[in-house]
Amino acid sequence: MDSKLIKQVTVVGTGVIGNGWIARFLAQGYDVIATDPAKSAESRMRTAIDKAWPALLKKGLAAEASKDRLTFEPNLTKAVLNADLIQENAPERIELKQTLIQTIDQHAKSDAIIASSTSGIMPSTLQEKCKKPERVIVAHPFNPVYLVPLVEIVGGKKTSSDVINRAVYFYESIKMKPLVISNEIEGHVADRLMEAIWREALHLVNDGIATTEEVDAAIIYGPGLRWALMGPFLTLHLAGGEQGMKHMLEQFGPALKLPWTKLVAPELTEELTNQVVAGCQQQTAGRSISQLEQRRDHFLIELLQLLEKYWPGANLSGRV
Template structure:
């Protein structure tokens, strides 16, 4: 059901994440205005939406949903003038984001919500130059935004409870799973978890322990299968048998002090860069990025259907 508060949405910045937002908003039956100063932006947007649309049709479109409900507006002032929610997606540079958000804040109507897709910056930092910082939040999604439901919502020091609540209701209305994070921290929650695995993966490749393909296989056919349903805590809860997490911690807790992992990222040398790039290219030989995206999208749709089948009552509090 569409939000009664948010009726017009604008997307500022149209890279991979921005275009993902546009596709999701369109699929849920919204009129969307997109703006980006980059040359050729509109062509790239429409191409991206066309690539995503078959997956969205397979998942199910809202009544009235259409690719034709997208309007490209190169002028930022015109783009945000009537928006109820503005989703910002400019490159992850603090100075640039703060400037763009301050411009949006100056140009948008007073009751519009301004949401940044930042993956790492704190909302208090982002809202520092805004005249109305109380309506600025972080709404951090995950690629592909048009399919993956998680969005992390984080308010800054000046963000009001009402802003968070309105945003939460809106993202729920477009079939997302908003995770409201009460404490600001760089990288929020999910990216910090992914970053820890990414650092260790780079060490394994850098040290010659495993190739990129072997690291991927270790996740795909092992913990990744379990995490898709239960996440790390419940997965280990079951590992403790009938006593659950209590027994698991008693048995395996001491191993946490063993130096199995390297918490600091390795230096991204030319040698390591080449190992990672060459490994990924070898893994995907004969397949274009577009083909891989289509395979991923089809898989995600079926995976989410399975998740709903086997975990229908689960919510973001981890309760069944």
């Protein structure tokens, strides 16, 4: 399959995620049309691309990569008319996304793929109002999209398997790691895992067990280091010694019945909100968001290089 079957990409919605997609597409040598109804969208978009570009230069650009291949078209109909793939990034509101995707479906080419970046809505819900629901999928990325390679690919009840295969091939061609999820579920996979940790973290702060900085340190200097290479299952497989997961489950399995965790989120009271906000401000005192993003990007580039060195064969999509 020729990845160049997808030549023209349109990005609908130029917030943080949309701009991240634009930066990645441009860095991989694609022509990109962006559209957004907000009055200041184009200027914010171009500023965001300029901020991301130094990290992409450090990571390495495709030979054809250029910021000049980006066009802003405020008219949605014109923006999607000739696109081979449309990446939708509207706010997480079901009715808004359904109506937007319905409009895209009416005006896009018949063989164009419509991919939503939604972090939680199921594709069957998104494709309900479409005349060609078989080409609607979820392609959920992670911030910053221009560096983090994971993209969760989810088809709905009416999605064509050919569309899934074409999408996987395309996202692989732009240096991403597509994770094809067999059965749709709210929140997909990675966000459900992150949500569980986030809820427990809020409880720890709310109950006075740890500060935001202490919670972060507990992940950074502990499981986070191992998870970056192995994830939770292989990490615990090694914890079982020579017998691996079998011994780990025999030894620590009974602890799963103990009430250690609180997966129901705590009430987000004004007091808890203030604690979390103040904690994050204290952690980042003297450093702007832009400075923190730059540090994050440089770290991710080096970490990705390290991951490639120690696990070059990671293959999420099952493709050979």
